[in-house]
Amino acid sequence: MPLLVMKFGGTSVADLARIENAAKKVQAEVERGYDVIVIVSAMSGKTNELVGWVEQTSKLYDAREYDAVVASGENVTAGLMALRLQEMGVPARSWQGWQVPINTTSAHGSARFISIPRDNIDAKFAEGFKVAVVAGFQGLSAEGRITTLGRGGSDTTAVAFAAAFSAERCDIYTDVDGVYTTDPRVSPKARKLDKIAFEEMLELASLGAKVLQTRSVELAMRYKVRLRVLSSFDDSENNGTLVCDEEEIMESKVVSGVAFSRDEAKMTLVSVEDRPGVASAIFGPLAEAGVNVDMIVQNISEKNYGTHTGAVTDMTFSVPVNQVARAQKAMKDALDAGIVKYDELLTDTDVAKVSVVGIGMRSQVGVAAKMFAALAAENVNIKVIATSEIKISVLIDRKYMELAVQALHDAFELEKA
Template identity: 60%
Template sequence: MARVVMKFGGTSVADMDRIRNVAQRVKKEVDAGNEVAVVVSAMAGVTNQLVGYVQDAGKLYDAREYDTVVSAGEQITSGLLAICLQEIGVDARSWLGWQAPIQTNEAHGSARILDIDCSEIINRFEKQGQVAVFAGFQGLATDGRISTLGRGGSDTSAVAIAAAMKADRCDIYTDVDGIYTTDPRIVPKARKLEKITYEEMLELASQGAKVLQTRSVEMAMKHNVRVQVLSSFEDKPGTFVVDEDEIVEKALVSGIAYNRNEAKITLRNVPDHPGVAAAVFGPMTDAAINVDMIIQNVSAKGDCTDMTFTISQGDLERTLRLLEDKRGELKYERLDHSSDLVKISVIGVGMRSHAGVAQQMFGALAEKGINIDVISTSEIKISVLVAEEYTELALRALHTAYGLDAEEEDA
């Protein structure tokens, strides 16, 4: 007997036929003698519809009421799935965030989980064999109001519940059958990975891969929850996200991610003196603008510096206004910006023990005539910024250069 958490995303529960399909998958686990908790998202498109209602109701809406409205999608799905399970002879009960409860802080719209009380659910596992169907994405804030965890928060709900009830694994069912070396829609020779480390998955998620929410991977790594990503629609093995110790032979590069949501800003001829970086980035931190890649160079004027950094495209206009307002204080000569860029990142724990990984990347891009704009590195990641028009060419060239292409019979 195993204790399993099964999470199903919006496409997996998009209509009643798919909810019934989910019920059959849950029944298989129950019939195998396992204790099962299910976490569901809202039906595909429902959350966007609810967000639209809120925005239509008021431009400066109260975040507490936003959470009340948008959490309704998961509530509907959890109830429907519990009914479908009961219809096929499975004892099931739906649980909303406040009923468990899943305790969160008061950051409405992007709350963080503080604690989960699974004692009653575990009691029902042991005495009744009852399946618990959780509404994902939601909790109970310390102010007594419904809270939500941010978009994609059902992944985080599932991993947190798995950690709280010490589950043997957390299965994330989605519309893909696992984690690939890169986007198979762009690189047909992309391979599905059998296993990937928490660190690699965290980098892939943060650099643009959409398979798992970043916070869910962080939580899985912190609590050592074995996560499996697999398809809702095909009976195929998925990809396990596990501790590095479980992987015997560590690949030099495990995956390549890309993110088109990048904007670059360069401040020209900023006076070069102690505290200039703090003066530039401090106000951006206060405005909750996340800065990614940063490069500072001595400019043609010896007493000045050029400062280049990247942010998300959604923050570009806000950042430009902030920097214009600070121009008198920062005393920069000119501000340049562009958003027709893509960030491409190669990721692998094997980089720790191998030299020449960056040179291999630069050589492969140079061979295709692709100019690199900005470079950033970490222990297991190298990221470059290139013109967006070269996205597909760069991904395919790098995928081949690092030996990630699938064999012909597997492609």
């Protein structure tokens, strides 16, 4: 039988009424002739509650027991969904991660998939079961302990099952009806896209769009899993955006979307020694400290030689604002240890990142010129620029973020998407 994977997020299974609504969507696919693997998240708010209980119980908790507690939220939803489907006359059963089994690494709290054997679930489909309801976000380590996959783990679970079972499609049900050209709360002119390429979705997800978790898009792109993002609360034909290979998109716009992130910080090491290996000396300690560095710019120092006897340079980079303290400590420790020499570390926590993304950039000139002209027309000053084949990102003052998003949305006429 053809097979679908359907994933329901926390808001889609927040209470018994919403679980029934989700079950009806599953039933409809079964009636169309599909076997269905349903991946469920914990009911909305439950994971945070479980995490809170762990932290109240143990300040320096055992990560293995943390996973055992936190994974239970998905187990409850899976059981309730299977019960509701059975009440509707649909042959279904629930599966916890260890029962499949979903084999993962032993990195508790951030485990990664190793394998998902098909045998157990395929055997149940062969017996006449039509739906396997699988608890998302969890797996089993080689040591036999429950693991969890980290933020957005249920999305990644759904894509992994779609790849393992060669599903026709993976539907991600959430509280939004698809992928928009930008956040509609920032630009009222934002439009929903019917289709978007894997590469574009990956860039948008990594640059601040919250619709899909980055790991899930990476996995979908690697295994060519056709993803559909749609709302659990919209039954219209226009519901949803298909994330697919770019060959499925007839004519790509130059820019498909504008992404943004408020929680950015700009850090500059002033008067760093300009010598081979200095970048490694800076970004090695940052990586070891778990700091996620994004945009990097190196330029001639205004101080020229400063306190140094040779040539110097300034090194500017951006980090998430909640990692600033960690980055500052890593750089001070590197300075004290003589790994790197610099005169000063400047930090600006009042910046935002705004990006335009589109696979059409590969074959179109003038995108950067149009972007910078649009920002200049609104007197928005650019602090840092970073580019890739299908993306241009800038750091600007945070107070101009919404203005910049709206200006770029207008400049690239995304309201016509």
